[in-house]
Amino acid sequence: MTTKVEFDEQKSSRQIKIGVLMSYAAIGFNILAGLFYTPWMIAEIGKANYGLYMLSLSLVSIFAMDFGLEAAVSRFLSKYHALGDSEGASRFLGVAFKLFIGIAVLIGLVLIGVYMMIDTIYASLSPAEVETLQVLYIMVGFYIVVLFPTKPFNGIFIANERFVVLNWFNLMEKVSTVILMVGALLFGFGLYALVFVNAIVGLSIIIGKGIYLLRKTETAIDFLHNSRSMYRDIFTFSSWTTVIAIAQRFILNITPTILGALASSASIALFSIGMVIEGYVWTISSAIGSLFLPKVTRMTTYNRQSELNHLLIRVGRIQLFIVGLIIVSFATMGREFIGLWVGPDFFPSYTVALLLILPGIITLTQEIAYTTLIAVNQIKYRAFASLIVATVSVVLSLLLSPHYGAIGAASAILVGNLIGTVIFMNVVYVRVLKLSMWTFFYECHVKIAPALLFLGTLGFLLQRYLPVESLVHFLFKAVVLGGAYFLFLWIFTFRDDEKALLRGFVRHASKTS
Template sequence: MTSSRQLKLGALMSYLAIGVNILAGLLYTPWMIHSIGRENFGLYTLAMSVISLFVFDFGLSSAVTRFIAKYLAEGRQDKADNCMGLVYRLYIIIDIVMMLVLVGVYFFIPQLYKELTLVEIERFKIVYVIAAIYSVISFPFIPINGVLTAHEKFIQLKLCDVAHKLIIVLAMSVCLLSGGGLYSLVSVNAIAGLIMILLKVSCIRKFTHQGISWRYFEKREFKEIVGFSGWVTIMSIAQRFIFNIAPSILGALSGSTSIAILGIATTLEGYTYTFANAINGMFLPKVSRIVSNDNGDVLPLMVKIGRIQIYITALIVFGVICFGKHFIQLWVGAEFKDSYLCALFVIVPCLLQLPQEIGNQTIFAKNKIKKLAIVYILMALVNIVLAVSLAPIFGALGICVSIFVAYMVRTIGMDIIFYKDLNINVMSFFKDTFVKLSIPLVLCFVLGFTINAVISLDSWLGFVIKGICFVWSYATVMYLFAMNENEKELVLSPINKLCKKL
């Protein structure tokens, strides 16, 4: 199957997986809160965030994708196998260290989370142990996503993601129906993750020729991989000083109720980011091929994908701004009304950042990540200073304001790198994307507020009617006044093929 077809079908599978995930979240998040209570939902959110602070790929997954894609482009499968051998040596060492760190953190939980009650501390300890055991077992398998991406097996990767979401939905539904509590829900997530690891490993064995040269060791190449992944590790750590550390700051300075409010806001942000970013991760191999040519210019691809991302991201962001308050009230109840303003602060930066993701992929492809890591460090420092200052006064809202400012710092910093280090004409990008689409975007934004004001039904039926009207209006405006001929063909082509089959 051609790379182009893999991309198209992979994108389709991505949106299917995301659709399942969003639908499941809409259904079982309020169900979960009702079943285990708002405080336990806060503990659940806190446990997941604490584990993710320590469990990440240390840049090695990105290294796997970059180096294997490079070797495959050169026709050197042996080099790709050698690379995997070097990567896994690092993973095993890191896994042992991480296990020791997680054990150490366990004994300091009461001192770290002083705003939690004694009962909440005991519950949190059990949840933490379950999540930590799963994390230590699953950590060595993190590179499997990078392997499938490097081999451009997007369909298999995304089908696994769909299966993962379905398994979690079914298992958690059974758990909630049978009266399972907080511990059962955490266990279900862990078991689903282990099943998914087995599926992805099977895909690698069946659909690729990827192997692991356990005995291979070459000092220069090892240093190159460590050097690349080292800066990515710094970026990953900095990124964890945004959302992942936020519940811990609230646990220390505010309490479990604020964590729950933040949890709803970050859930909505997660849906927005995942849906809008579904296709971006699949372009690193293609970007690598472009930049391998000394005269390769990524700007045309960046503009092409950027415009598509604006269409998708603006639809979601505008929808949250116009209808988010109504949705949250219907979804999880009036007690989470403060989550709406929180969600706005963390979601709006997506509209500016996600359409530029091809530029970010170019930084990785050209191994110019040192300066990007510096930008991420600055972003993390800004967030921590503001979060610690604002959280005691404003709770979850203070955290979200700090995230908004930090993300804007990141976006500006990345644009400077694009211009100075990658020779990407950033102004030309903005002219061909945001500027040319500004009038249709403003018109859609106004239409969203108008629809929300005119249709005043305070029910799920009213919300669905508003949503349908907005999506239809948005699509019509964009098709008539924003899309170029290629983009219209991209929309009409699958529709025409479907009509012919029918």
């Protein structure tokens, strides 16, 4: 039965605010773990064992891709909730879970086939290494297959706007995994314990999520219902999201291959450092996108276009405050950071990273527009954009890499992103979604430009007249720059509602602590 329902938008906003705080807490923990825990773990188990550990994870993950089905659950379940169609939601979940179970069985069969050929596929490994890899592969593969049918859980949390609980579970999973891994290594349990800890923590978190959904939400699953139209809708949506994922992975995987064939191995290393920086920027900037899917779905369902444009601008400004700080700061002081972090030999990686992150000054501020594409089931346009980016990037990389190495490859990806994700997607946002993008750019980029100009000028002066020789001193300089930028924003740029929002964040953070 479909009925128009009233939603508590204030409660929804509170969930989003606290969810954002917890998302950034998890991101911060991940970054710190990558900087400090990972090097220590490698030292404890050795480079060879770490290589086997990562090989087992990457090998299994190739077959564990969810083909956009998790995003499909979020999208369609949000739609049913917006319509107040609880019966349709339970039927959809029944179809979705059966689909995930079927795919898990297929993945299991494929993994068994690959296991039989591991010694042939990795003939360069020693017999002892192959034996170790086989044990790791069994452990990781079993864990992946068992957990795959539970992938809809996150989509259910998102559709029900339980962002605080979802992010709490995710944060606890990361923290618990690192703590238990450190304990296991300190007690001398070795390589297999790492995989075992991952599995135990992952299973515990999944059980916790399942219990919460059953007890605290009105989630119902109709396993007896079958619907060809639902299968078709899920397949269509997930097909386009799979195209996006494959196109993005293709760019990441093919570029080092092109550099290795047409440039040099040194170019691959330079490009890889730039990709690490780009990955951090994307992770930090896109932390809040999925949190708005239920709210955006309600707006599109009931044709609240003016509210959608207002949300686009409001969230876009917040994202630009963050993205602008990262990109402009890196543009002015990134070269020094690269030298202090990985050494002067990697100075070209500064240019590579800058070319890769520059389009983000636009694309990473338009998460609401992208979320709207998902809400109205027009994700195919983002797939077209990804194919454009991949095609342009690869063609130009083949032309530029022999002459300019890693910088040439990064320039190719920059051009691809400008054509695909900037120009093409903004045409889609205007013509297909009917969003007021010119107003968006004026309210966001034009009005915030003075603050970014101030940030760039101050960063340039600090870099020119206060060079440092250690990461600790650099971090202190970065904090000074960030503080001055925030002060400028507060005095000259923040609107009253943004100041109120920030005060609310501070209150929530103090209550949480």
